[in-house]
Amino acid sequence: MHFSSWLSQLCKSLSRPIGRTTQPIWVSLSRNLVLRSQRKIPEFSSFVARTNTCGELRPSHLGQEVTLCGWIQYRRQNVFLVLRDCHGLVQVIIPQDESAASVKKILCEAPLESVVQISGTVISRPPGQENPKMPTGAIEIKVKTAELLNSSKKLPFEIKDFVKKTEALRLQYRYLDLRSAQMQYNLRLRSQMVMKMREYLCNLHGFVDVETPTLFKRTPGGAKEFLVPSREPGKFYSLPQSPQQFKQLLMIGGLDRYFQVARCYRDEGSRPDRQPEFTQIDIEMSFVDQTGIRNLIEGLLQYSWPSDKDPVVIPFPSMTFAEALASYGTDKPDTRFGMKITDVSEVFRNTESEFLQDALSKPQGTIKAICVQEGAKHLKRKEIESIRKCATDHFNQEVLPIFLKANSNWNSRAARLLVEEQRLELTRIMEAQEDDVVFLTAGEHGKTCSLLGKLRLECADLLEGRGVVLRDPTRFSFLWVVDFPLFLPKEDNPSELESAHHPFTAPHPSDRHLLYTAPEKVRSQHYDLVLNGNEIGGGSIRIHDAELQRYILSTLLKEDVTLLSHLLQALDYGAPPHGGIALGLDRLMCLVTGASSIRDVIAFPKSFRGHDLMSNAPDSVPAEELKPYHIQVSWPTDSEAEKSSLNHSYHPES
Amino acid sequence: MHFSSWLSQLCKSLSRPIGRTTQPIWVSLSRNLVLRSQRKIPEFSSFVARTNTCGELRPSHLGQEVTLCGWIQYRRQNVFLVLRDCHGLVQVIIPQDESAASVKKILCEAPLESVVQISGTVISRPPGQENPKMPTGAIEIKVKTAELLNSSKKLPFEIKDFVKKTEALRLQYRYLDLRSAQMQYNLRLRSQMVMKMREYLCNLHGFVDVETPTLFKRTPGGAKEFLVPSREPGKFYSLPQSPQQFKQLLMIGGLDRYFQVARCYRDEGSRPDRQPEFTQIDIEMSFVDQTGIRNLIEGLLQYSWPSDKDPVVIPFPSMTFAEALASYGTDKPDTRFGMKITDVSEVFRNTESEFLQDALSKPQGTIKAICVQEGAKHLKRKEIESIRKCATDHFNQEVLPIFLKANSNWNSRAARLLVEEQRLELTRIMEAQEDDVVFLTAGEHGKTCSLLGKLRLECADLLEGRGVVLRDPTRFSFLWVVDFPLFLPKEDNPSELESAHHPFTAPHPSDRHLLYTAPEKVRSQHYDLVLNGNEIGGGSIRIHDAELQRYILSTLLKEDVTLLSHLLQALDYGAPPHGGIALGLDRLMCLVTGASSIRDVIAFPKSFRGHDLMSNAPDSVPAEELKPYHIQVSWPTDSEAEKSSLNHSYHPES
Structure with a gap:
């Protein structure tokens, strides 16, 4: 050349x-x-x-x-x-x-x-x-x-972006991969953006950067916490999933405004695009309400936003959890494009279809639809069939595609169920035009919403595959989601409650009376920050009333409060009202840089099985080095080992 | 009231x-x-x-x-x-x-x-x-x-500085202790000073803040590393003592200028004024020499120094390790006051004392002394006896106190050994005056220096107890100590060598040829930063030559290089010359704030037995939570447990 x-x-x-x-x-x-x-x-x-x-x-x-x-x-x-x-x-x-x-x-x-x-x-x-x-x-x-x-x-690969290499090779020779323009850009931008955040918090708004311990004790339900054996037999530290307790204790300690770029740990085994250690911008303030935190974060992101991107427009729009679920089928809507879920129950209220009538008669029964613009032009029959199959397989739900043609010459089973008037009404409600496709489904509210939310994203993928730009990569669409439920039924025992987020979240002031009568209906003062369909942060106003905190932990959640006795006691001694938030820095940087994985914004990430492919961590340790910690390895039996190796084979390394 | x-x-x-x-x-x-x-x-x-x-x-x-x-x-x-x-x-x-x-x-x-x-x-x-x-x-x-x-x-203690409470009580109710003016000041100053350091590094000098993993693998000789069991049987992560390997790999990755306010971990069991997790300002640069790093750090401290203290004067003085040992008996001299160790061998060269002649005739045999100004006025006979006893007990050395009175009317056994001429010469060399006390000892160079270095600090304590101001608390006396030995004889096997600091330290260019002939004589490119007699930082120019690094690790240190194969391989692929430093932030803040312990500049410190007295970490963990990590507790036998509890009773909690 x-x-x-x-x-x-x-x-x-x-x-x-x-x-x-x-x-x-x-x-x-x-x-x-x-x-x-x-x-x-x-x-x-x-x-x-x-x-x-x-x-x-x-x-x-x-x-x-x-x-x-x-x-x-x-x-x-x-x-x-x-x-x-x-x-x-x-x-x-x-x-x-x-x-x-x-x-x-x-x-x-x-x-x-x-x-x-x-x-x-x-x-x-x-x-x-x-x-x-x-x-x-x-x-x-x-x-x-x-x-x-x-x-x-001679290098194992060339330092040129157009020379493609597998991610495993890049991770094995991470020190060479870091020489690439892309990794240099990602890491430098991360450093610059965090520095701007610090300037905003520390220099402009008087926050105190406080380092909190990572050798801590286990928290109730902390099954995902890494353990660190101590030199005392049977005693372990835990690596915390967040500085939640410490930041609340700092408020009780009068620190007033805390932040930390905090290392957190979560042992989730093998989950793609998660890291066993990750970083959050952790913030807590006294004497603040939801509006205060939201204003703070909007200012923070606007101030720290890279100058080579379009400026962040504030305030961010806000949506209740119920609205997000109803319109987007998820608590983290990608609001860069429409294709919203629409309730069309009324159109079908008087249909003769037994199936639809049956769906509507059940508790929370609805008929819902999304409209894919020019879907008839872009979607292939095979793709529509695969969408329907996915709905049946994963949601046990029937989805009907309705093709709109000129003069409502509808090409669908559903069309047969409707009289002309209903057809016009459906077209009107869905704002449907010729060549659009409407996907319709009937069933319980939450389930139909979740299904259509998933189809919405799948259709977006398919349309973008055909060159339709739905999700502009240069656009950053922030959204607050608020008014989450405080509790959810436990997955393994739906008659009991668990915290939707964590047990320190304050109830919504308007719902506080329901705590004693219908706790499952209580909304919380939790808020999530969503960017382009990804949750990049979440926080809440916390409970500062010791009695309320005890009632929720002991009576409603039936937790062992001894593990939290220090926090409960602290609330007794003049805890100020307080609240905070944590932004997931890795995810945020991934979206800002347009990286395809959070591993591309982390200098030395682990593979999704938690391995460091460069140094080969985790590694074996000689038995005598375990002795001071009073532990020994329980080697699995042959059959267990086999099972485990089979499990691993489902997850080939990156 | x-x-x-x-x-x-x-x-x-x-x-x-x-x-x-x-x-x-x-x-x-x-x-x-x-x-x-x-x-x-x-x-x-x-x-x-x-x-x-x-x-x-x-x-x-x-x-x-x-x-x-x-x-x-x-x-x-x-x-x-x-x-x-x-x-x-x-x-x-x-x-x-x-x-x-x-x-x-x-x-x-x-x-x-x-x-x-x-x-x-x-x-x-x-x-x-x-x-x-x-x-x-x-x-x-x-x-x-x-x-x-x-x-x-009602609080367990009042939030007033004049209300004294035990440290154990303060740590148990840390969230209340944080409300004190002292803790508020310490934590806020720490945050502000670190922020200024970041501005200097990031905004003024283009450093990149890179987060490195804390779940890593064990390093050779890393016996003080905490272990973190993984979900793979027998495989453990280690919590690193510093990001040493990562920062070198970042230089090889072309990051050019790295810094991190890095959390580090060291399991030292029960050592007073140490913490199992601590923070260092971690820095590494490519294409730099010792002078470059020193200039950088001097600028950093000057820029970030609190405005309510006297400004930092730069450049800091510098001293070789040999000079520090000879004049102060330590590698971290407190240069706020004199009382330097003086070699007086020549004065006694022709003495008739068999004891002194004997000492001088041995290899590295010397006679050394320190002069305590107005010691005769301030030191009590009992104290001098206790100094002499300490020398005998801990150093197996005889120390002779010499009291100077007008007309050299000396009140000492040593005086009897000297003729008038020698007396005058000793007085001249020591710059001694009436009412001063000279402490004299004879023996091997290093041993006499260490002993007198210790006595020097003890005498300073004693004099300050009498109201003499030797170490002005408002004065900050920085010092570089350089030209350390690269290797030391192993404590348990003096015929073998170990690294004086760590095996990545580059040899002094003038001594490189000695690596192959007399490695024990090689000086290193390591440097320590000392403040008021405390080591607050250390670093070195690193080895960037793969062959030299292999020779030192395998041939000289006889380390298992497989644990470091990734680093050795990285050096093969175009590693730039590089060097760096780490400042101990906790110790530095302790000195800046004048706190009596590093626990007073940390929000949630551990007691010196590694306990969190507030939350009671480390804590027991149910056996089923150990299962996913394939470990079980090896409970000590009764006799072991008794021994261990006896050991603990020597270290009452804070």
């Missing part, structure tokens, strides 16, 4: 949207750098051997003597090479004259990805050889001296 | 130096607040019910209608009360007229430490009733409305 065409391909790949990011990455890194370097802040070359970074050089540097340190990314015909550092690429001219033979030798013999330090002059590229797609494409470096800092063996 | 005298006592206690802090704490909190509140940044009352904080109110607020939320700290004769929030105290006038009966009832009946919200007007105190020692002492609040937000039970 010719050098110019290689460079052009490289630049194209760097400018190509990666994941859902539409910004060329080195360009974005580089632009930031140059904007800032006019003020020389930050100083990326303070304290070190180089005078400049490779990526920052521009025509304004012409004639300057510079010293650069970086990796040899590419070399062509022993005349040019491309040097890469953390901020980008620059073209270097290898000297050809006799007097510079030693410099030439170093630069020509060093294997690719070797580390070199060069000094030279920034010069213009010859006319016609500029590369406008490369941020440093107007200049090149005429080298005077060169030093090989470290030679490299 | 009369109200005015109570207030005056309260203010005195708030203005009193606590630990080594000389700043009145609420005053300092308050002053910061007011300076900033002129710009209204940070806004401490954004998003919440109050309009102002109690502590910020000044005559400039006169006439303003304010809403305050806080704790009832004190009440007098149902006329005044003092309301406290996170920023200080304010005096509130309880209305006495009939029309405000309900407000009066609330404010008079609420128990102390109850939480109330009040609204009212800021008014001047009547002439003569101002309290100049109280930051809000010129004003008071005329209340109009009041609401009881939460009532408090």
Whole structure:
């Protein structure tokens, strides 16, 4: 490949949207750098051997003597090479004259990805050889001296985004994968965004950054907590799932406004796109209500939002849990597009269909529908059949597709059930047009909503597969979901209650009286923050009344309160009203960068089986190292081991 | 107690130096607040019910209608009360007229430490009733409305610094202890100082804040690492003692400048003033040398230093390890005072004392001394005897005290060994004056230095007990210690070597050739940062050459390199030269705040036996919760348990 065409391909790949990011990455890194370097802040070359970074050089540097340190990314015909550092690429001219033979030798013999330090002059590229797609494409470096800092063996894969590699390989050689433009961008943006959040919280609003322990004790129902054996026989620390108790205790301790970028731990075994350790922006305030927390978070996200994205518009819209379920079939609606669930029970109230009449007569019985615009044009028969099959298989529900044609010439079994008037009414309610497809289902409210919510997302996937843009990747659609139920029936014993979120959530003030009569009807002061259909945060106003907290824990939830006696006691001693929230930083960064997995915004993630593929953690430990902790391994019997290995085989490593 | 005298006592206690802090704490909190509140940044009352904080109110607020939320700290004769929030105290006038009966009832009946919200007007105190020692002492609040937000039970101790309580009680009720002015000051200052460090690193110098995993695998010799059982039988994660490997891998990954406020874990059993989890400011840079790291850290501390202390003067002085040992008998000299160790071998070279001659004739044999100024005046005979006994007991060394009196009329056994000339020479070398005491000892260089280094600190304690100020608590004396040995003989097998710090430390360039001939003589590129005699940081330039790293690990240290194969492999693929440092944040904050223990700068510390006295962690775990982790408890036999409980009884809880 010719050098110019290689460079052009490289630049194209760097400018190509990666994941859902539409910004060329080195360009974005580089632009930031140059904007800032006019003020020389930050100083990326303070304290070190180089005078400049490779990526920052521009025509304004012409004639300057510079010293650069970086990796040899590419070399062509022993005349040019491309040097890469953390901020980008620059073209270097290898000297050809006799007097510079030693410099030439170093630069020509060093294997690719070797580390070199060069000094030279920034010069213009010859006319016609500029590369406008490369941020440093107007200049090149005429080298005077060169030093090989470290030679490299041949890499297991090339550091170029257009060279595809499996994720397992990337994780095994994570230190090489981190050299990619995409990972550099993701990690730097994460750092910058968290820094802006800190400025907002600490410097603008007087929050105190407090570190809370991660060696703690187990919490009631904390079955997903990692254990840490102590040197006392039979005594274990637990790694907490969140600093929930500590942040409440800090409010009781008068800290007033707390935040922490908190490491949390959750042992969920093998779940895709979850990590055993994760990070949340953890916040708690005294004397605050829901509105206060929501204003705070809207300001926080607006302030910290990356400058290369569209600004965040506030306030965020808000929706009750009931409304989210009814309109989107989920508590985390993707509001970037419509296709809302519509209750069409009234249309069918007087239908002769026994099936529909039967559905309507049951408690919470409804008929609901979604309308897929131009569905008849985009969806194939096979896909519609697969949608119907999915509904039967997973929800035990029948879904009827109704094709709208001109003059309501309907092509559906359902059509036969309707008189002309009903047809017109359905079309009107669904705002349906020719070529749309309506999916209809009948049954219990919650179940039909969940089903249609799922179909809505599936149809969106299918339409986008046909090139219809429903979920604009550059759009960020925030939504508050509020008024969740305080309790849910226990899955394994529906006659008992469990907390919908956690037992410290305060009941909705209007429903407090129901706690003693119909607790299952009580709404909570919990709120979730949703972004593009993903829950990125949740929080609540907490219970600050010791008696109420005891009543909920002991009487309603039947929890063992001894594990929480310190918190209950603390509420007795002048606990202020307080509330807070936690934002899932990994998920948020994943959405902001457009990464396809949270593993792409974490420097050293675990595979979804919880393995570090680079270092091979977790690892065996010699028996004598277990002794001080008074534990021993219970090796599974052969049959158990076999079962477990079978289970694992369902989850091949990433 | 009369109200005015109570207030005056309260203010005195708030203005009193606590630990080594000389700043009145609420005053300092308050002053910061007011300076900033002129710009209204940070806004401490954004998003919440109050309009102002109690502590910020000044005559400039006169006439303003304010809403305050806080704790009832004190009440007098149902006329005044003092309301406290996170920023200080304010005096509130309880209305006495009939029309405000309900407000009066609330404010008079609420128990102390109850939480109330009040609204009212800021008014001047009547002439003569101002309290100049109280930051809000010129004003008071005329209340109009009041609401009881939460009532408090009687506290186990009062929230007043002059009420002394045991540390065990403070830790048990940590959430109450946090309300004290001292803990509020410590935690807020910690947050502010770390924020400034982040600004310096991120915003001024382009560092990237990268979070590294805490669920990792064990490292060679990591006997102090906590274990975390995984769901795979016999496989464990380890909680790392530092992100050392990750930060080096980040440099290999091209991150260029990394920092993290990193949680680290070390299981040291019961050691006073250590915590099982602690925090370090963790830093790593590519293409840097020792000077670069030192300049960076000096700038960092200067930038982040609290404004209520004397500014940090840079550059910090530097001293070799050999020099530190020879002059101060330790690798972490407290350079706030002299009393340096002096080699006086030459004075005694021709002495007739067989004992001294014998000591001088041995390898590394020396005679050394320290001079305690005015020791004869301040030290009691009993104390000198106890010093001598300590030397015999712990160092198996004889120490001779020499009292200088006018005309060298020496009162010591040693004096008898010296001729007049030698006496004068000793006096000259030691710069000794009348009433000074010289402590003299003879033996091997390292041993005599260590002994005298210990005596030096003991004498300083004794002199300070007599009112002599040697170590000014407002002075911060930083020092770099450099040129440590790379290896030390193994304690249990002195014929083998172990790393003096860790095996990734680069050898001193001048000594590299000795690696293959006399490795025990090789100095390293390790550096320690010392503050007032405490090690607050350490780091090194790292090995970036894979072959050298393998040679040191396998050949010299005889380590099992399979546990580090990922790091060794990474060095093969173009590792840049790099180095870094870690600052111990808890220790640093302890010194800055003048706290008597690191537990006073940590929100929820463990007792020195690793217990959380508030929640009672670590705790028992039901056997079925151990099952998923394939472990069981090995209960000690009765005799082992007895031994262990005996051991514990030597360490009563805090």
